[in-house]
Amino acid sequence: MKLGFIGTGNMASAIMGGIIKKQIISADEMIGADLFAPGREKVKSQFKIHVTDSNKEVVEKAEVIVLSVKPQFYEDVIHEIRDDIRDNQIVITIAPGKTLAWLAEQFGKNVKIVRTMPNTPAMVGEGMTAACPNEYMTEEETAYVCTLLESFGRVEIVPERLMDTVVSVSGSSPAYVFMMIEAMADAAVSGGMPRPKAYQFAAQAVLGSAKMVLETGKHPGELKDMVCSPAGTTIEAVRVLEELGFRSAVFEAMKVCEEMSKGM
């Protein structure tokens, strides 16, 4: 097996989906363990990967192991598997707040670790993942892990001090964007648009706007100004958003998210 998952929930499924879609690793070369039988069965039927109820089986069989349980279960899972981890295996972590120093202490031996923070758009190949390899990873191994991560989106190696910021700007941010799409669609429904169309219009507008930021290299403020015709409709919407504290709400929510990550 090339890739194993301990925990087959939302984020693991998003990664599996992205990797299988790009055919970087076949489903037959992946194994996932989960305590929760319906969770295992779901990824088995959805992706046709191997599943087990034994975390140790994943460690025994996989070359690269993704720890995809909630942060509060990291300690127990690491203690369960640490004696079985071999020198040539690579552990990928995806939990907020779990630093390389903390992970090294839990393993209590020299283990190759890449601390990452992915996000669920991985599911459609549009993930944004930050990665920090530890000192035992060779350049070649880091390049291999980046190839895996790139199969479901963009990847950046970042200094570890930025990882809590990454949680708020890309790990958690899809949730804020989905809330915005939902709110935009609600308003469109109130204007008379059928709901399925409202989601399509709102989501495509968000997708196109994000692409403009990434592809034109223009400042988001300039792109916003390009939409605001003098005495037009948009500037009135912008005025109300400013009045209701839109930017400040996003800013403050992200600072709370970042702080929460530090405490995990």
Ligand SMILES: NC(=O)C1=CN([C@@H]2O[C@H](COP(=O)(O)OP(=O)(O)OC[C@H]3O[C@@H](n4cnc5c(N)ncnc54)[C@H](O)[C@@H]3O)[C@@H](O)[C@H]2O)C=CC1
């Ligand atoms: N959901 C997201 O958007 C993102 C999640 N993450 C991180 O990914 C990790 C997983 O999060 P989600 O997938 O959202 O959670 P989830 O709750 O959907 O999945 C976690 C899975 O782990 C299983 N599990 C719990 N204890 C276990 C154990 N001892 N052995 C084996 N399996 C066990 C659970 O049954 C569950 O299926 C967390 O550390 C989270 O912070 C990171 C980035 C984004």
Ligand SMILES: O=C(O)[C@@H]1CCC=N1
């Ligand atoms: O909500 C959480 O804690 C996880 C980490 C980033 C996204 N989801």
